[in-house]
Amino acid sequence: MPSPLDRVRSALMDEGLQEALLRAATNNQVKVESLLRERPELAExxxxxxxxxxxxxxxxEELIDEAMRSLRAINAEPHYAETPEEAREAVARIVGSGKLVVMSKSMAAEEAGIREYLEELGNEVWETDLGQLLVQLEGGRPMHTIAPAVHMTRERALRLVNEKLGANLPEDAGIEEIAGAARRFLREKIVKADVGISGANALAADTGAIVLVENEGNIRLVTTASPIHIAVVPVDKIVPTLQDALTVAIAQAGYAGLYPPTYINVIAGPSSTADIEQVRVxxxxxxxxxxxxxxxxxxxxxxxxxxxxxxxCIRCGRCQFxxxxWVHTANNWGGPVYGGPMGLNWTAITWSMEEASKLAFLCLGCGRCDEACPVEIPLSRLIRWLKTQAHRPGRS
Amino acid sequence: MLDPKLVSDLVARYMRDTGLPVPAPKEALYRWAEPLRLPREGPRYLYTGGLYQLMPYIQAMVKYLEKMEEGRAGRLALGLAGRLAGLGGLAKAVARPDKGLVAYSESVLRGIAGHLRRAGVEYAYLYEDDLYSGVILHDLGLDEDFTRHANMVYRRLRERGVESVITVDPHTTHMLRSVYPKYVDGYSLEVKTYIELLDEAGYQAKSGGEAVIHDPCLYARFEGVVEQPRRLLSRSGVEAKEPRRSRRMTYCCGGPIEGLAPSLSKRIARIRMDELRRVSSRIVVMCPICYANLSSVAPEGVEVVDLALVLGEPGA
Incomplete structure (x- = not known):
C-alpha cells in the first residue's frame, strides 16, 4: 500500500484529477455561497x-444508553461496537454468507471495512449511490464525503460501467445515460437483496429515529426494499432529540449545497401493520x-x-471543497477513509494519530476551513495541534 | 515534498543557536531603519518581527531545499548537514539572498515608517530589540521551542519598557495579538497594525489608479483587518477591486507550505494569481510571504505590490 504522502504526490501528477477537482470545487463554492445568501435560515x-x-x-455515554433503550422500544435491535472489527462482526452475524447485500453510501461502513468483509464471507455486495458504485467498480476509495467520485470525469465513469457492468454504452454517452445504466443494473439487485445497509446523518436518542438525507433515492430503496435493514452509525451522530436530528440534516444539506434535499428519510423501527384485527405485526x-x-x-x-x-462535524464536506x-489532492490527502481538513482530524480519531500528524504538515493554516464550517469547528487549530503530536518523543 | 521532521529539526536548531529561523546576519533585521534615525524611545514601538527582512533569506533557503529535494544524494547530504556536521556549509549556501528582494522589503518598511510619521503617529523603533517573533516554530507545531522563544521576546520588549507595539505583517500581528497570550504568563501588550493606526488617523496618501486586493488569510479571518486597507486605498485615490474570493473568504497564496511542498505551493499560488489578474493587473498584498509567492508566478505585465508602496513612495 502506498504511503499517505505518496498518494498526495501521485494526485499532484494526475492532470485529469486536478481538472475534475477544480471544476467541482468552484461549482460547489459558488452554489453554497449563493444558497447561504438567499436562505439565512440555513445559518440558523x-x-x-x-x-x-x-x-x-x-x-x-448517557445518550448512547438512551438511544439503545429507545431503539429497543421501537422494536429495533441495537448493537454496540467499540472497534471496527466488532462492527464488522456484528454486521457479519446478521448477514451470514451467500446473501445479496445492497448498501447506500456510508463513511462509517467504509471505516469498518464492511463491504470488503462481507464479500470475503461469500456475499454479493453492491453500492447503490452512483458515485460510490463507481468507486467500488474502480477498486478505489471515496474522494469526498458527499461526492465520492468527485475525482472522476464522464469518460472514466463511462469506461467503468461499460467494462464492469457490461453496459454497452456508446463512446459519446452522456452522464444521464451512465446514470441510467447504473440504475438498470442496481434496480434488480435492490429488489432481490436480502439485506440493505445504510449509514445515518443523525440518530435521535429520545426516539431511536434515524435521519438520512439524500437526493438519489437509493437510500429510500435500500432501507425499505429488503427484509433486513442494518444502519451503521458512529456514536458522534447521536443527538438528543428527533428535532435535533432533523436540524442536523437540514444544515448538512444546505452547507453541502444540496438544498432543499430531495429526500429526508426518518426511520423509527422496522415496518409494521395493524390492519388485521388491530394486531400489530x-x-x-x-x-x-x-x-x-x-x-x-x-x-x-x-x-x-x-x-x-x-x-x-455534520459531514457536509464544505471544508474540503x-x-x-484539498482542491489539488482530494481525499488522497488523508488516511484510508477520511481526507482534507475535517478528514485529517477524523483520521487521527479513528485510525492513526501518527499518520494524521505527518499529513498535517501540508496544511497552510490559512483558516478557510474554519470559516466554511457550519458548526464552527476550529479545524486549522486542531490540525496545528496534530503537528505538535508529530514532535512528541517516540514519533519518528 | 520534504520530510517535515527534517525541516523542523533544521529550523529549531537555527532558532536555538541564533534566534532566527534561517542563516542571516542579525543586523539584517534593523538595517532598513539606519538611514531614518528613528527615535529609540516613545509611547509606541514599531515591532516588525523581522518577517519582511527575513523573507529574502527564507527564499534562498527554500531554493536550496528544493534542489536537495530533487535527488536522493541531496536528501542524504541535507540530512547530514542538519543532523551532524555543523550548519556552516548550508549557511554559506543560503546566506546570499536576492538583492532585489532585500531592497523591496526594506523599501516597504521605510514606506510604512514614512506613512506613520506623516499620519502623526508618534512612535519609536526597537533596533537591536526588534527580534523575530518565532512564528515558524508555532506553524511547525514546535510548541516547546515556541514557548521558550515567545517568552524571551516578551521579556526583552518589557525590559525595554514597551507596552504598545505597531506591527507590519499579518503573521507577526497574529502571533503578538492572539497567540502569545496563550503561551506567555501575564502577557499584556497593546498590538495594532500600522494599517489600523493609519485608518484610525484618517490617513490619506497621494496615489491613484486601480488595484485588486489580496486579503492575507490571518488579517481577514483572525485579526479583523478587512475594511481598514480598503478605506485607506479609497481615501488615497486608489480604486480597490475585489476578486471572487475576498475578505473573510480570501484564498491563500500557498506560501506557508513553500518550504515543505514547493510544487503544491506553486500550484496554489497560480490558482490565486489567475483569479486576481482577471480583475486587475495590479495586485495589492499586505504580507511578505504573499508577495514572494504571488510574484514568483506573476506573468509579464502583472505587478504585485505591497500596500505600503501602493499608498505612495516614502516622501511622496
Whole structure:
C-alpha cells in the first residue's frame, strides 16, 4: 500500500484529477455561497445543530444508553461496537454468507471495512449511490464525503460501467445515460437483496429515529426494499432529540449545497401493520428487522483531547471543497477513509494519530476551513495541534 | 515534498543557536531603519518581527531545499548537514539572498515608517530589540521551542519598557495579538497594525489608479483587518477591486507550505494569481510571504505590490 504522502504526490501528477477537482470545487463554492445568501435560515439551522451536537458530546455515554433503550422500544435491535472489527462482526452475524447485500453510501461502513468483509464471507455486495458504485467498480476509495467520485470525469465513469457492468454504452454517452445504466443494473439487485445497509446523518436518542438525507433515492430503496435493514452509525451522530436530528440534516444539506434535499428519510423501527384485527405485526412492505450498529472507534476517547471539537462535524464536506490544498489532492490527502481538513482530524480519531500528524504538515493554516464550517469547528487549530503530536518523543 | 521532521529539526536548531529561523546576519533585521534615525524611545514601538527582512533569506533557503529535494544524494547530504556536521556549509549556501528582494522589503518598511510619521503617529523603533517573533516554530507545531522563544521576546520588549507595539505583517500581528497570550504568563501588550493606526488617523496618501486586493488569510479571518486597507486605498485615490474570493473568504497564496511542498505551493499560488489578474493587473498584498509567492508566478505585465508602496513612495 502506498504511503499517505505518496498518494498526495501521485494526485499532484494526475492532470485529469486536478481538472475534475477544480471544476467541482468552484461549482460547489459558488452554489453554497449563493444558497447561504438567499436562505439565512440555513445559518440558523447550523447554529441550532451546533448547540445540539455540543450537548450530545457533553453527555455522550448517557445518550448512547438512551438511544439503545429507545431503539429497543421501537422494536429495533441495537448493537454496540467499540472497534471496527466488532462492527464488522456484528454486521457479519446478521448477514451470514451467500446473501445479496445492497448498501447506500456510508463513511462509517467504509471505516469498518464492511463491504470488503462481507464479500470475503461469500456475499454479493453492491453500492447503490452512483458515485460510490463507481468507486467500488474502480477498486478505489471515496474522494469526498458527499461526492465520492468527485475525482472522476464522464469518460472514466463511462469506461467503468461499460467494462464492469457490461453496459454497452456508446463512446459519446452522456452522464444521464451512465446514470441510467447504473440504475438498470442496481434496480434488480435492490429488489432481490436480502439485506440493505445504510449509514445515518443523525440518530435521535429520545426516539431511536434515524435521519438520512439524500437526493438519489437509493437510500429510500435500500432501507425499505429488503427484509433486513442494518444502519451503521458512529456514536458522534447521536443527538438528543428527533428535532435535533432533523436540524442536523437540514444544515448538512444546505452547507453541502444540496438544498432543499430531495429526500429526508426518518426511520423509527422496522415496518409494521395493524390492519388485521388491530394486531400489530412486524414486516409489512418495509423491513421486518432493523439493526443499528453503534460504532465508537476512538470517538469517546477523543473527547479528552482537543479533537473533541471535531465530534461536532455534520459531514457536509464544505471544508474540503473550500480548502486550497484539498482542491489539488482530494481525499488522497488523508488516511484510508477520511481526507482534507475535517478528514485529517477524523483520521487521527479513528485510525492513526501518527499518520494524521505527518499529513498535517501540508496544511497552510490559512483558516478557510474554519470559516466554511457550519458548526464552527476550529479545524486549522486542531490540525496545528496534530503537528505538535508529530514532535512528541517516540514519533519518528 | 520534504520530510517535515527534517525541516523542523533544521529550523529549531537555527532558532536555538541564533534566534532566527534561517542563516542571516542579525543586523539584517534593523538595517532598513539606519538611514531614518528613528527615535529609540516613545509611547509606541514599531515591532516588525523581522518577517519582511527575513523573507529574502527564507527564499534562498527554500531554493536550496528544493534542489536537495530533487535527488536522493541531496536528501542524504541535507540530512547530514542538519543532523551532524555543523550548519556552516548550508549557511554559506543560503546566506546570499536576492538583492532585489532585500531592497523591496526594506523599501516597504521605510514606506510604512514614512506613512506613520506623516499620519502623526508618534512612535519609536526597537533596533537591536526588534527580534523575530518565532512564528515558524508555532506553524511547525514546535510548541516547546515556541514557548521558550515567545517568552524571551516578551521579556526583552518589557525590559525595554514597551507596552504598545505597531506591527507590519499579518503573521507577526497574529502571533503578538492572539497567540502569545496563550503561551506567555501575564502577557499584556497593546498590538495594532500600522494599517489600523493609519485608518484610525484618517490617513490619506497621494496615489491613484486601480488595484485588486489580496486579503492575507490571518488579517481577514483572525485579526479583523478587512475594511481598514480598503478605506485607506479609497481615501488615497486608489480604486480597490475585489476578486471572487475576498475578505473573510480570501484564498491563500500557498506560501506557508513553500518550504515543505514547493510544487503544491506553486500550484496554489497560480490558482490565486489567475483569479486576481482577471480583475486587475495590479495586485495589492499586505504580507511578505504573499508577495514572494504571488510574484514568483506573476506573468509579464502583472505587478504585485505591497500596500505600503501602493499608498505612495516614502516622501511622496
Amino acid at each position: 439551522a447550523a447554529r441550532r445543530a451546533r448547540r445540539a451536537k455540543d450537548e450530545a458530546i457533553g453527555r455522550l 412486524w414486516g409489512a412492505q418495509g423491513p421486518k428487522e432493523l439493526h443499528v450498529v453503534l460504532l465508537d472507534n476512538g470517538r469517546l476517547r477523543a473527547r479528552e483531547t482537543p479533537l473533541r471539537d471535531q465530534l461536532r 473550500e480548502c486550497p490544498v
